Structure formats: structure tokens, C-alpha cells
Amino acid sequence: MMASQAPRSTYDHHRDRLAAYFDGTARKAWIDLTSDAKVGGIRATVRAGRDRMRTMLLDWLPQDLRRTSLLDAGCGTGALSGQAACRGAEVTAVDIAAGLVAIARERTPSFLGHGRIDWHVGDMLDPALGRFDHIVAMDSLIHYPLDEMVATIAALADRCERSIAFTFAPHTTLLGVMHGIGQFFPRGNRSPALVPVAEDALRRRLETLPGWEIARSERVVSGFYTSHAIELVRRG
Numbered sequence: 001m002m003a004s005q006a007p008r009s010t011y012d013h014h015r016d017r018l019a020a021y022f023d024g025t026a027r028k029a030w031i032d033l034t035s036d037a038k039v040g041g042i043r044a045t046v047r048a049g050r051d052r053m054r055t056m057l058l059d060w061l062p063q064d065l066r067r068t069s070l071l072d073a074g075c076g077t078g079a080l081s082g083q084a085a086c087r088g089a090e091v092t093a094v095d096i097a098a099g100l101v102a103i104a105r106e107r108t109p110s111f112l113g114h115g116r117i118d119w120h121v122g123d124m125l126d127p128a129l130g131r132f133d134h135i136v137a138m139d140s141l142i143h144y145p146l147d148e149m150v151a152t153i154a155a156l157a158d159r160c161e162r163s164i165a166f167t168f169a170p171h172t173t174l175l176g177v178m179h180g181i182g183q184f185f186p187r188g189n190r191s192p193a194l195v196p197v198a199e200d201a202l203r204r205r206l207e208t209l210p211g212w213e214i215a216r217s218e219r220v221v222s223g224f225y226t227s228h229a230i231e232l233v234r235r236g
Helices: 008-022 027-033 041-060 079-086 098-107 146-157 173-181 199-206
Strands: 069-073 090-095 115-121 132-137 160-168 212-222 225-234
Touching (some): 027 041, 041 212, 041 225, 069 079, 079 115, 132 146
Parallel strands (some): 069 090, 090 115, 132 160
């Protein structure tokens, strides 16, 4: 049976390492990556891939998001939150990296048309954040192994009414090599290792999630960026 809560000891360890990375050596690199700043060729492909992925995940949501609650789980510098709020969503945007949330607050007003954004620094699994119609976790689970990823999704599902869209690093030959040598970014800005996950194994685990089913599934490949999105929807 699938756990309804991520295993806290290992989950907390990964979460704390990611917080230290994004608030430390990588902060400037990720601010540049998520802006219009000029970046090198590798990061340009990553930026283009992330833009395509974000657009796709937003397209999976209803066009009219007024009176709809959305959790942006791992909001980073806030691009997805801002676009969802522009379509009327009541967004709760949370990230473990205080520095990235600070940039998000600077870049994006909390009130956008009919929508609004409530920014938080903390854990996406904090039940105090509340319940949501939709949850999006874009590239925020890609550092977790399969068991932790599935347990985290199950915990999020307990607080979601309609759909969950998330991404993972699919197991491919290229990503397997990158994972093996631990060099997704150049040495000075190297992130905690991506953990490639086999799509078939992940699907089998998700199929046991009570009350949910897989709806859409699509991969985005852009140079050094490879990420696969899955949408889960409530049955019936």
C-alpha cells in the first residue's frame, strides 16, 4: 500500500540539501536562468526547456482560474505563480529557498487582476498551507528517488481536489551518464544530483494511488534539459 506521507528522515535530508544549494552557491545562477539575463549555451537550452514545460503545465489547467486555488509546490522565482494568478487563480506559492522566494516577491506583485499570490518559505508538504483545487510541482521533485517521489505525491494528493501535475527526470541514457558523473551544471554551480526515474516504474506506482488516475503525460527535451510531466486527476 502506498504511504500517505513522505518518509520524513530521508525527505527532510534531501529538502535541507536543496535549500542550502538554492540559497547558496546557485542563487545567482538561478536568478539569471529565470530572467532575461544573457546566459551561456547550456543554460540557454535549460531556460528554453523550462519555459516550454511551464507553458505546457499551465495549458493543462483550466483557462479560467477564477475562484480556483492552486499550490505552486516549489515556486522558485515565481514565473508559474504569476501566470496562474493572471488567469484568476488564488495561488499559494511555496519554496524551501528563502532567497528565491524573495526574488519572486520582488518580480511579481501579490495581486494580479482577479488573482492573488500568497508567498511562503517552507515545505510543500506543510498541512498548514491548506487544501487546493490544483497542485503543480514543476521540477521540484527531480532530486528525489522513486520511493520518496511517490510518497510526496501521495501526501500532496491528500490535500488536492482536482488535479496534480508534476515533473520528474526520466531515465534516459544521457541523464544516466549525467547522474553518474554528477555534472548537470558546470562545476561551480553544480546542483544536488538529479535522480533519473524509470517512467514505467513510476506509472505502476501511481496506478495504486486511491481515487486518482493518470490523464496526460508528455516529455520536454531541450539540449541539456530533459523533464517529463504527468498529470493526475481525481476519478469520477
